[in-house]
Amino acid sequence: MTIGNTESQMRKGLLELCILGIIRKEKEAYPSDILEQLKMARMVVLEGTLYPLLTRLKNAGMLDYRWEESPSGPPRKYYSLTKSGLKFYMQLHTAWQELRHTIDHITEP
């Protein structure tokens, strides 16, 4: 049992909330943008974990995307939240707020 392991489990659990939050904030975001922000927040270590999550969220009707040409590389997939994606995000966000309060309370010295 190591701190790093438990901590990364915590981060993994919150990854969906973060991804939806970033896309909501940016209105539209392509995976490398999302990765950039997640890395700055130390929320993701392996880039490859993002792609299956995005595809699953899209197949569950939470995300939509459109293609856009890029000046420097391959075309980019720009993701945006669908209506049910926004609702899902709001629910996750509330759940997180409640969880945070509860954990703060339990662990209060």
Add this chain to the structure above:
Amino acid sequence: MQRIIQINIAGRLIPIEEDAYQSLKAYIASLEQQFANEEGKDEIIQDIEYRIAELFSFRLQTGAPAIDLADVRKVIETLGPAHDLGDHNNYINPNVPAHYTNKQREEKTDTTKAGRKLYRNPHNRMLGGVCGGIGRYFDIDPVIIRLIFALFFIFAGAGLLVYIVAWIVIPVAKTPQQLEEMHSGNPVSIHDMAQNMSEELHELKKRGEKMSRELRDFFSRKK
């Protein structure tokens, strides 16, 4: 000596050394295996290939003549080995939690039909958490409640007194369950309050009528 070949990845032509190509091919094969049971397998692989193409493009823009084995190793390190990626037990399948949370939420509201409870909020407090608690109860920003209290205090002088009484009367939320109860019940709307009020008034009226009937009986018997 290395042979350089051209590969097409995500619609881009990329010059790559032979052994680097073999390594990349093995990596993509391992991804295919990892996501074999995944509904969106092809799309996930495609997205990852797009990312690889993007990372290679960056590398070529810095002046590398071709992608070599070290570049491929770096890309694999950035993306993560296949067996670390498909661990879906660690991820919440979006289909499930959406459902799950909805159901949970329904159950929650069912058990708390009685409505919310008013507590002082120990996590949003200036003094005793009275305004924080009231705010959470009514879904209003506590700052607004504080402002109202402050205005009361300045113009009517009663705000402080009301606050102190509320501080004494309203219990502080001590357990996580109580914290939950502050917010988990049905939101209290003005409509509900008006309804409660009219029910109370109705009750009062009935009691008044009953009392006057009894009084009348009492006096008529006396006669």
